[in-house]
Amino acid sequence: MPQSVLIIEDDVRIRRIVAMALRSEGLDVQEAGSGEEGLERLGERRFDVILLDLMLPGVDGFEVCRRIRRTSDTPVIMVTARADSHDVVAGLEAGADDYVTKPFVAKELSARIRALVRRSRGTGLRQRITVGDIEIAPEEGTVTRGGEAVELTRTEFKLLTELALESGRVLSREELLERVWGYDYFGDSRLVDVHVRRLRKKVEADPSNPTVVTTVRGMGYRIPA
Structure with a gap:
């Protein structure tokens, strides 16, 4: 089955052009002209990826994402x-996984969509990974901390898993872009930094003084061995 995409965009002309371009790339595309309509569509069925304009009238993109x-x-x-x-950082903080800027190329956008879908289908790893009191179950896509479930987005889960698999080794932002988002040549290191901040809020006892996901200045991030 083709990947399903919901476009939430109030500009009819832009929405239809993007929808037509993505359909030509083999994607199953549905459209919503407002944040309210988008949320209604999401209540009716599940989509593989959501393409969300930030500047929507009424319920804006930031609130829709939250x-x-x-x-x-x-x-x-x-x-x-x-x-x-x-707005890029604010949108990522609201929970977005990635961003594109207008105008964008349909082939690049479809490549990003497919990369996110591939990543969301799991790691294929069966063994559980333990980091202190954190246990990661890659096959189930779950994380617990001290026995309590930790709710992570797919991007946060993938980021934590990749760092845990390389425990003790520093992973650069560029390497994390490739491993987590599935591309590096048009990536943005802000994606990594904002998602690390979001992840720390969920897995660290004190996010302002992290001990699980640490920063190695000028190099990247690591989970200490």
Whole structure:
């Protein structure tokens, strides 16, 4: 079956052009013209990826993303007008997995969508990984801390798993982009930094003084052996 994508975009012309381009790439595309309609569609069926414009009237993209994250770990790619905007970081903090800037190339967007879908289908690892009081079950896609379940998005789970598999070794932002997001040539290190911050809020006893996911200045991140 083709990957299913929900486009939430209020500009009819842009929405239809993007939908047509993604359909030509073999994707199953549904459309919503507002945040409210998008949330309604999401209540009706499951999608593989959500393409979400940030600047929506009424319920904006940031709030839509926050509401999605309360109940779902479906990958969200946000659409923004400026790559250097603070909106990028704010959108990632709200729970988006990736972003694209207008105008974008349909083939690049479809490549990102397919990369997120491939990643969400699991690691194929059967063994459990233990980091202190954190236990990761890659096959089940679950994490516990001190026996209590930790709710992670798919991106946060993949990030934690990749770091745990290389416990003691520093992984650069570029390497994490390739391992977690599935690409490196058009990636952005902000994706890594914001998701590390989000991950720390969930797995660290004190996120401001991390001991699980540590920073190695000028190099990247690691989980101490």
